[in-house]
Amino acid sequence: MKITRVEAIPVRQSSTIELINDSAQDGIIIKVHTDEGITGIGEVDSAPWVVKSIIDTPSSHRICRGLGEMLIGENPFEIERIWEKLYVGSTFYGRRGVVIHAISGIDIALWDIMGKALNLPVYKxxxxxxxxxxxxxxxxxxxxxxxxxxxxxxxxxxxxxxxxxxxxxxxxxxxxxxxxxxxxxxxxxxxxxxxxxxxxxxxxxxxxxxxxxxxxxxxxxxxxxxxxxxxxxxxxxxxxxxxxxxxxxxxxxxxxxxxxxxxxxxxxxxxxxxxxxxxxxxxxxxxxxxxxxxxxxxxxxxxxxxxxxxxxxxxxxxxxxxxxxxxxxxxxxxxxxxxxxxxxxxxxxxxxxxxxxxxxxxxxxxxxxxxxxxxxxxx
Ligand SMILES: [Mg+2]
Missing domain, CATH: 3.20.20.120 (Enolase-like C-terminal domain)
Structure with a gap:
């Protein structure tokens, strides 16, 4: 199985965002698509548009890469290797903060894919x-x-x-x-x-x-x-x-x-x-x-x-x-x-x-x- 596409979709409530500590007023849904028709879903609780940029951005150099690009062609079952690849490939602007938030949404979607492919719940x-x-x-x-x-x-x-x-x-x-x-x-x-x-x-x-x-x-x-x-x-x-x-x-x-x-x-x-x-x-x-x-x-x-x-x-x-x-x-x-x-x-x-x-x-x-x-x- 290979990853073919990564979608980062920001969502926002129709009413005005209030400056209270309720982070469920907006969000970003992650979809990771595969060549076998299985799509994994994840989400990130962060600044949605920043997360989207980190996923969609083209690579700048060896360790300053967009997360989406690094995933194309990867086998979604190789979760640990992919995690390290994303972490190292974004070191130049990442290591903590929003880059890790963005990796989180992708990682959740990969677990969802694996469960769907094996017909097993993630906790197993x-x-x-x-x-x-x-x-x-x-x-x-x-x-x-x-x-x-x-x-x-x-x-x-x-x-x-x-x-x-x-x-x-x-x-x-x-x-x-x-x-x-x-x-x-x-x-x-x-x-x-x-x-x-x-x-x-x-x-x-x-x-x-x-x-x-x-x-x-x-x-x-x-x-x-x-x-x-x-x-x-x-x-x-x-x-x-x-x-x-x-x-x-x-x-x-x-x-x-x-x-x-x-x-x-x-x-x-x-x-x-x-x-x-x-x-x-x-x-x-x-x-x-x-x-x-x-x-x-x-x-x-x-x-x-x-x-x-x-x-x-x-x-x-x-x-x-x-x-x-x-x-x-x-x-x-x-x-x-x-x-x-x-x-x-x-x-x-x-x-x-x-x-x-x-x-x-x-x-x-x-x-x-x-x-x-x-x-x-x-x-
Ligand atoms: Mg708290």
Missing amino acids: LLGGAQRGKVRAYASTLMPYTPQEAYDETKKWVEQGYTAIKLGWGGFEQGNREIVELVKASREAAGPNIDLLFDLGFIPSDDHPIDAASRMALVKELEPFAPYWIEEPLFADDYEGYRKLAESTSIRIAGGENETTRYGFKELIEQGGVDIVQPDVTRCGGLSEAKRIAQLAHAHHITCVPHAWSSGIVVAASLHLVTAIPNGALLEYCVAETPIRQEMLLSDVTVKDGYAEITDKPGLGVELNEEALEKYRCDR
Whole structure:
């Protein structure tokens, strides 16, 4: 089997993009076509037009090549060799950031092709199921007032989730407001629901963000027993992460903005986080996410992939979490955008708080071509 064509299709919701922390307002769908009629799909949660350029650009020289061009004629089953080829062939302008994001979408599509060709679900190709079912956490934005935080938490508890994450939004206020929001959320959830809080890391003049102020804040949050505190510091502040992680018994999670095994090595070894959150559409794809999960496993820490875009990232993450020994939860993005809700004919379903994995070949999902046509923004 040979790869014949790579399509990178940017999509965007019809309504105006809001500058909130909802990355499911736009996206980019990747299609990798083969000479045997099998097409693999993937996606990238990044800046869609930049990703498209990285895939479509012609080569400039030996190690400054467009990703699409490097794939033509390759055997999609040779995933590891292709990954290294793309990484090395883009070294001059890549190594981290958007180039790795773009490689991620291609890598996911290659796993989808392999599964479809062999009639096997991706989790079996990744090594088989380590668990029969995966607990899903409802992932949503934190509202701005305690009453809204209470109502939002209640809403997902009532839908059967036993773990809920609230992030950004209202957490961009001061420490006093953050404590009130967390308190309201815990009151709504009761003692038995796991609450995950994604604090965000954007400082303002009256809301500085550094290890010392976060240590004081996390101390105040301890009585509300968060399951984890996510990305409380800027992604480059490994030293701050270590200080914070050592100062509290609450798990510190991070890594959605990290790419490659090399980036995660720093985050784990220098940052000392308790949970790593590689995003399979950003960290280097399913291949790299598996290597990152193995690295985390060698340090006895848990890997819970970040997933906030269309249903493709949710499905790909579910396959990964099913197949890694140190997986624990699936991030189930409940954003109500057309990109999140309409790009697939059928989404991963969650029942009684658990995500259901299918044994359909590949990722087990089918693109909604009508929605793709409706929201594509490249013509
Ligand atoms: Mg996050």
